[in-house]
Amino acid sequence: MSTFKKTVGKLHLWLGLASGLVVFIVSLTGAIFVFQDDIRDLTEPWRKVEAQQSAMVLPSRLQTAALAAHPGIKAEDCWTTYFGPARSATVYFTDKAGAPIMVSLNPYTGRVLHEQDLRTHFFTVIQEIHMHLLLPEPVAKWVVGISISIFVVMLLTGLVLWWPKRKQERKQRFTIKWGARWRRVNYDLHNVLGFYAASIGLVLALSGLFMIFPGILQSIVYVVDGGRPAPQELMETKLDTQQPAPIAAQPLTDVVYRTARRLSPANEMVLIGPTGAGKAPVFCWTYKKALHYYHRDEYAFHPVSGQVLDSRFHATKSAGTKFSDMNYDLHVGQILGFGGKLVAFLTSLICASLPVTGTIIWWGRRNKTKKKKPKLQAV
Numbered sequence: 180m181s182t183f184k185k186t187v188g189k190l191h192l193w194l195g196l197a198s199g200l201v202v203f204i205v206s207l208t209g210a211i212f213v214f215q216d217d218i219r220d221l222t223e224p225w226r227k228v229e230a231q232q233s234a235m236v237l238p239s240r241l242q243t244a245a246l247a248a249h250p251g252i253k254a255e256d257c258w259t260t261y262f263g264p265a266r267s268a269t270v271y272f273t274d275k276a277g278a279p280i281m282v283s284l285n286p287y288t289g290r291v292l293h294e295q296d297l298r299t300h301f302f303t304v305i306q307e308i309h310m311h312l313l314l315p316e317p318v319a320k321w322v323v324g325i326s327i328s329i330f331v332v333m334l335l336t337g338l339v340l341w342w343p344k345r346k347q348e349r350k351q352r353f354t355i356k357w358g359a360r361w362r363r364v365n366y367d368l369h370n371v372l373g374f375y376a377a378s379i380g381l382v383l384a385l386s387g388l389f390m391i392f393p394g395i396l397q398s399i400v401y402v403v404d405g406g407r408p409a410p411q412e413l414m415e416t417k418l419d420t421q422q423p424a425p426i427a428a429q430p431l432t433d434v435v436y437r438t439a440r441r442l443s444p445a446n447e448m449v450l451i452g453p454t455g456a457g458k459a460p461v462f463c464w465t466y467k468k469a470l471h472y473y474h475r476d477e478y479a480f481h482p483v484s485g486q487v488l489d490s491r492f493h494a495t496k497s498a499g500t501k502f503s504d505m506n507y508d509l510h511v512g513q514i515l516g517f518g519g520k521l522v523a524f525l526t527s528l529i530c531a532s533l534p535v536t537g538t539i540i541w542w543g544r545r546n547k548t549k550k551k552k553p554k555l556q557a558v
Contacts, residue, residue, distance in 0.1 A: 199534030400499035434485030
């Protein structure tokens with residue numbers, strides 16, 4: 180083996196041992212989370228409703244129904260989401276005890292279908308482990324971020340180590356010798372599966388890093404846009420709090436909803452943020468397809484009058500901004516539908532296995548016993 184490969188091998192080994200546990204946990208929880216919407220649709224019947232021809236009720240009515248059992252919680256502090264014609268709407272808020280509450284309602288009648296405390300929800304816990312390892316967020320950001328950065332280096336150095344020196348070795352690098360001894364099978368699982376998962380693993384790891392360190396993603400966006408951000412992306416939502424504004428004739432959240440529906444009629448999902456205390460813009464996002472976050476239009480509204488202060492439509496966004504918008508869907512694989520999710524799931528499982536098989540390889544080599552030389556028998 181060349182000096183270069185020996186150096187890369189040492190780097191691969193020690194970085195792997197340093198980050199292996201975190202990579203294992205993050206990859207395994209990521210694999211579980213990939214199909215969370217599909218699993219929840221099968222196990223939570225309140226997520227689906229029968230589509231109707233009638234119009235959906237306004238968000239103020241949904242908020243009133245959702246908060247009926249929570250006196251003291253203000254409607255302007257709620258997040259309200261319409262997920263499409265055949266799905267329930269939700270109202271999200273934090274109760275007096277600090278618990279995140281999600282109320283699902285029939286969007287055509289306003290009837291409460293289910294209420295859940297997200298602190299104890301299975302996929303909320305999985306997501307928290309995946310993102311923060313149940314550590315305080317400021318600490319988790321660096322623990323997870325550094326470990327995933329190391330994993331990116333591991334994938335690249337792994338490819339260097341995998342690359343065969345001679346042509347006749349290439350075939351064996353693509354297949355697992357299932358009939359060999361278990362140590363050889365484990366070695367092949369690490370090398371062969373690692374090679375197949377490397378490209379998708381890089382996509383999953385990098386898209387995760389972009390969420391942890393948004394500045395990296397903004398740098399990528401700048402590069403994609405050729406160093407010339409589109410004028411629309413440079414627009415800032417300005418709010419003159421000194422200038423009196425006319426008060427909306429109906430609940431502000433209803434004004435926001437109706438305006439968003441009118442400006443983005445083809446989009447299925449509508450997410451309305453808190454309307455607050457009238458001192459900051461109210462934000463609303465509409466998405467072309469429910470539970471997909473790539474193709475979206477964005478709005479900012481005046482917190483008193485409901486006037487549109489700013490808008491960003493998907494069709495007019497720059498290539499860099501579109502790339503940024505697709506990051507979550509790319510991370511969970513749903514950018515390519517069910518097939519993409521399946522690939523992300525299998526890749527995440529393989530990535531979770533790599534620290535395990537790699538540690539077994541290291542441990543086996545470290546404890547390898549030298550063959551004893553046979554003693555000479557006296558004649």
